[in-house]
Amino acid sequence: MPLLLKQVTLARFRSIWQPLCQQAEAQGWSPAQFLYELCEQECEDRMVTRRQRLLRDAHLPWEKRLDGFDHQHVEPKHWQEQQVLSRSHTWLVQPENLLLFGLSGVCKTPLGIVIT
Numbered sequence: 001m002p003l004l005l006k007q008v009t010l011a012r013f014r015s016i017w018q019p020l021c022q023q024a025e026a027q028g029w030s031p032a033q034f035l036y037e038l039c040e041q042e043c044e045d046r047m048v049t050r051r052q053r054l055l056r057d058a059h060l061p062w063e064k065r066l067d068g069f070d071h072q073h074v075e076p077k078h079w080q081e082q083q084v085l086s087r088s089h090t091w092l093v094q095p096e097n098l099l100l101f102g103l104s105g106v107c108k109t110p111l112g113i114v115i116t
Helices: 002-007 011-027 031-057 076-087 089-093 108-115
Strands: none
Touching: 011 031, 076 108
């Protein structure tokens, strides 16, 4: 089985199928439940890996933090929204865009880095 999973490039399947199979047997899962859990974990792993790759390829300076960001040019309402975005990364996996508008030099890029 591990060789077949390696051939079809299901890395997460390969590392979790045996413990998950034991859990499925112990909890009486149906084959469909077992397969669903395997697929779900594979998709999650791919999403995390993809996000890490994209962020790494963006060459962003990681030392940026929201608490050190000068927010004097940001309206208080928008500042609160940005703090919420920076604490919860669930918005990153949604198929939506985040647009930052402002004049040149008001730190749109550093703010984008901070909230990712």
